[in-house]
Amino acid sequence: MALRVEDLRVYYRTLAGDVKALDGVTFDVADGEIMGLAGESGCGKSTLAKSLIRLDGRMRHVGGKVVLDGKELPIWDDSAMNAFRFRDVSIVPQYAMSALNPIRKIGRMIHELLRARGVDARAAHQELERRLDLVGLDKGVLDLYPIELSGGMKQRVVMVISTLLDPSLLIADEITSALDVSTQRAVAETLVEFRDRGLVKSMIFVTHDIGVLYQVADTILVMYAGKLAEKAPAEEIVSNPRHPYTRLLVSSLPEVGVRYEQRQLSGIPGRPPHLLDPPTGCRFRDRCPLATARCAEEPPWVEEGGRGIACWEAKPAAAVAARVPVEAR
Amino acid sequence: MLRLDNVSKTYRVGSFGRSRLTAVRDVSFELREGEVFSLIGESGSGKSTIGRMILRLLQPTTGSITYGGADVASLHRGALKEYYRNVQGVFQDPFSSYNPIFKADRIFNMVHTEFFPEVSKDEWRHRLHDALESVSLNPEDVLHKYPHQLSGGQLQRLLIARALLLDIKYLVADEIISMLDASTRIDVLNLLADLKERGLGILFITHDLSLGNYISDTTVILRRGSIVEMGETAKVFGDPRHPYTQMLLASVPRLHAKWNGGAQTRDLPDPAEVPALIEIESGHLAAL
Numbered sequence: 005m006a007l008r009v010e011d012l013r014v015y016y017r018t019l020a021g022d023v024k025a026l027d028g029v030t031f032d033v034a035d036g037e038i039m040g041l042a043g044e045s046g047c048g049k050s051t052l053a054k055s056l057i058r059l060d061g062r063m064r065h066v067g068g069k070v071v072l073d074g075k076e077l078p079i080w081d082d083s084a085m086n087a088f089r090f091r092d093v094s095i096v097p098q099y100a101m102s103a104l105n106p107i108r109k110i111g112r113m114i115h116e117l118l119r120a121r122g123v124d125a126r127a128a129h130q131e132l133e134r135r136l137d138l139v140g141l142d143k144g145v146l147d148l149y150p151i152e153l154s155g156g157m158k159q160r161v162v163m164v165i166s167t168l169l170d171p172s173l174l175i176a177d178e179i180t181s182a183l184d185v186s187t188q189r190a191v192a193e194t195l196v197e198f199r200d201r202g203l204v205k206s207m208i209f210v211t212h213d214i215g216v217l218y219q220v221a222d223t224i225l226v227m228y229a230g231k232l233a234e235k236a237p238a239e240e241i242v243s244n245p246r247h248p249y250t251r252l253l254v255s256s257l258p259e260v261g262v263r264y265e266q267r268q269l270s271g272i273p274g275r276p277p278h279l280l281d282p283p284t285g286c287r288f289r290d291r292c293p294l295a296t297a298r299c300a301e302e303p304p305w306v307e308e309g310g311r312g313i314a315c316w317e318a319k320p321a322a323a324v325a326a327r328v329p330v331e332a333r
Numbered sequence: 334m335l336r337l338d339n340v341s342k343t344y345r346v347g348s349f350g351r352s353r354l355t356a357v358r359d360v361s362f363e364l365r366e367g368e369v370f371s372l373i374g375e376s377g378s379g380k381s382t383i384g385r386m387i388l389r390l391l392q393p394t395t396g397s398i399t400y401g402g403a404d405v406a407s408l409h410r411g412a413l414k415e416y417y418r419n420v421q422g423v424f425q426d427p428f429s430s431y432n433p434i435f436k437a438d439r440i441f442n443m444v445h446t447e448f449f450p451e452v453s454k455d456e457w458r459h460r461l462h463d464a465l466e467s468v469s470l471n472p473e474d475v476l477h478k479y480p481h482q483l484s485g486g487q488l489q490r491l492l493i494a495r496a497l498l499l500d501i502k503y504l505v506a507d508e509i510i511s512m513l514d515a516s517t518r519i520d521v522l523n524l525l526a527d528l529k530e531r532g533l534g535i536l537f538i539t540h541d542l543s544l545g546n547y548i549s550d551t552t553v554i555l556r557r558g559s560i561v562e563m564g565e566t567a568k569v570f571g572d573p574r575h576p577y578t579q580m581l582l583a584s585v586p587r588l589h590a591k592w593n594g595g596a597q598t599r600d601l602p603d604p605a606e607v608p609a610l611i612e613i614e615s616g617h618l619a620a621l
Contacts, residue, residue: 044514155376184375184540189584189592212515215543215586242588256519258547260570260585264526269547271523272516275484 006206007033007056007173012068014055024279025051027230028068030305031312033173033206038199040221040238041210042253046276048230050098053175053210055079057095073172090121094171094204098178100162104150111146114165121169128168135164135203139194156187163194167203174204180216192220214257218242226250229276229287236311246311246318249288286316335364335387335420335503335534340396342382342558356382358558359396366502366534369525371545371566373581374555380538383555384507387536388422389413418448421496422505426512427488431480437491438476444498464494468524486517490524503534510544522548542585546570554578560610564617574619 012029015022025048033039041049051063056079059065065080072092078084097103105113114132115125133143139160150158159179167174176195180188198204209221217224217238224241226233226249234247245251252272262269274291277283283290285300292299294317303314342357357379364370372380385391387398389405398405400416408416424430431440445457452460465472468490475487483491489509496504506525510518525535526548539545545552546566553563554577562575573579583592610618 044516185542185581185584185586186375188586192586193592213586214515215588218588219586219592253516254588256516257588258519258522258543259588260543260546260582262543262547263567264523264548268523269519271518271520275517 006035006037006073008071009056010069010071012052012055012070013066014051014059015064015066016051016062017064018062018280021280022064022066024230024282025063026055027279027282029227029230029232030068031225031232031235033208035205036199037223038196038207038209038221040214040217040224041208041227042212042214042217042224043227043233044253044272044276045212046229046279047227048279049210049212049227050177052227053095053177053208056173056208057089057093057175058082058085090166090171091169092171093173093175094166094169095175095177096159096163096166096179098181100159100179101155101182103162104158106150109147109149110153110161114146114168117165118168123169132164132168135168136161138197138201139164140190156183156191159183159187159191160194163191163198167198170203172205174198174207176207176209178211180211181213188216189219192216196220214242214254215259226253229282230279231287232305232312232314233288234311234313234315236313240311247313247315248292248294248317252293286314292317334366334401336399337361337363337383337387338397338399340383340386340393340398342379342386342391343394356558357386357393360555360558360560361396362553362560362563364503364534364536367529367532368551369529369535369537369549371537371539371549371552372555373539373542373545373552375540375581377557378555379558380540380555381507382558384422384505384536384538387503388420388505389416414448418499419501420503420505421499421501422507423489423492423496423509425508427485427492428480430492431488433480435480436476437478437480437483440491440495441476441498444495448499460498464497465491467497467528468494469520470494484517485513486521489513489521493521493524493528497528501533503536504528505536505538507538508540511539511541518544542570542581554581560618560620562617562619563610564613564619568614568617572617574613574617575621578619 010030012026014026015024029052041052043049055063056070059079070077070079077088118125118128136143136145141157141160145153145161180192183191199207209217211217221238223235224238225235226247228249234250241250242254245254256269256271258269272291277287286303289295289299296317298316303316305312305314338361340357340360344354344356346352346354360383372383374380382391386393392406405416441461462472470487470490475483475491480488510521513521522544529535537545537549549566552566552569554561556577562569562578573582608620610620612618
């Protein structure tokens with residue numbers, strides 16, 4: 005088991021009170037697994053991704069633990085985490101375009117970074133060139149300033165840097181969202197290749213775009229309002245979703261081939277609850293078409309047959325497939 | 334009818350504007366009422382520049398944009414105001430489109446005093462409620478609120494409602510749903526399709542092929558400022574002829590089919606010399 009997160013709670017401190025962005029989240033990521041993390045904005049997916057590597061000043065670790073390769077990560081302690089960052093857990097940030105030092109040539113910046121981590125930069129240089137080659141960049145980029153690269157190239161440079169020390173866990177936070185479709189595909193496929201070559205052991209891939217997740221992820225974890233809604237293999241989430249939230253999310257996606265005249269899609273009415281004072285019981289209750297009186301109680305997280313779900317009304321997988329056919333096939 | 338004839342736009346870039354960048358090359362098309370016309374392209378394809386030229390925020394370097402027979406660039410004062418009563422735009426970032434210290438109703442009152450001073454207050458309130466209704470917003474929910482109190486989807490719909498109050502004929506929608514969540518995105522798209530059925534002409538600018546495919550009647554694929562393929566949406570998406578279009582379609586993350594092959598045509602020749610569009614079949618042109 006590469007990563008085990010148990011009952012993790014991370015709150016944001018604000019003047020009005022604690023915003024409960026992550027409220028008791030438990031899951032595993034296996035060795036070699038790419039886990040996709042999906043949900044609407046404000047559901048806590050970025051908070052989850054960031055909390056595994058760095059809690060910023062506004063975030064407070066309230067409870068729960070994170071174990072990576074048998075060692076507990078001291079995520080509440082910024083300086084103790086330094087021993088783990090980059091070597092054990094690494095991140096490709098959302099705005100990789102602005103993650104590079106604008107006044108350093110890329111090669112020099114990487115050398116400084118390695119030296120700061122106590123790694124012999126000269127010895128690592130050959131590996132660095134090999135990795136650049138892997139993502140389709142010429143080693144000439146090391147002599148360029150970030151401003152001389154395009155967005156997709158910078159994104160790939162950051163991917164190479166983040167994975168240079170072969171971290172056990174790589175967090176990719178919305179890295180494809182700002183890219184064009186063709187670059188998006190190249191970047192996403194490169195990440196899968198990193199995993200296939202064993203440069204990183206496992207990966208958490210955060211994006212709101214389920215289409216991209218389906219392409220790269222082995223399993224998809226859907227979050228809603230700071231809690232887990234459903235986790236299942238990617239194929240199952242897309243073809244046979246069981247949680248009503250997942251179902252609505254997947255059915256609201258327009259696909260190439262779906263035309264307004266032929267089939268009208270619909271969104272999810274309402275918006276996610278504010279997490280300053282989250283509702284009791286099932287947090288999706290107000291927007292859920294299946295909600296009943298029982299939903300006032302919090303649904304337990306039930307795992308069976310490799311998939312987990314938190315919903316009272318979820319039917320066995322087969323029954324759902326029969327009742328609500330997933331269209332667009 | 335809104336018509337572009339051989340429109341090109343060259344920006345001066347670099348220090349003191351010494352070098353030039355051609356953002357749009359020789360683009361011609363017609364936009365008709367009751368039609369959704371998609372401009373699809375990656376970043377740097379010139380799609381937003383075209384939208385901004387139509388809204389007269391930029392002047393074309395060569396070529397002309399005509400509305401009802403009159404060159405848009407030559408419009409002044411009354412004629413320009415009349416043009417803006419017919420053609421309006423909505424942009425990508427709903428949070429920066431609003432003045433943060435104006436409440437929503439003030440934005441609508443400005444439309445009232447500026448464009449319809451002769452309409453009485455009661456009549457205006459009526460029209461306002463109708464417009465909000467037609468973008469499926471509840472007036473009580475959104476009026477008297479500041480932009481930061483509303484969601485992105487609500488703000489984009491308010492902007493569309495504002496445009497509708499002017500009784501516009503054409504809407505330039507520049508990436509209006511890229512910043513919205515998947516769950517609200519589709520509602521705004523359905524709204525556009527609904528407005529189209531009521532006779533609005535929409536120029537839908539996007540980088541997302543699946544969104545363009547969902548609502549548009551005609552699709553134009555742009556690459557570095559030139560049209561590489563255009564035609565009826567079903568034909569362009571169903572039978573793409575240009576290698577660039579094929580590459581884009583192969584890169585779209587689909588839900589029930591994994592990526593395989595077909596995306597390695599990135600090294601297409603630079604389109605400095607624009608090949609002429611040739612008609613492949615009726616209503617489907619490609620630059621081959």
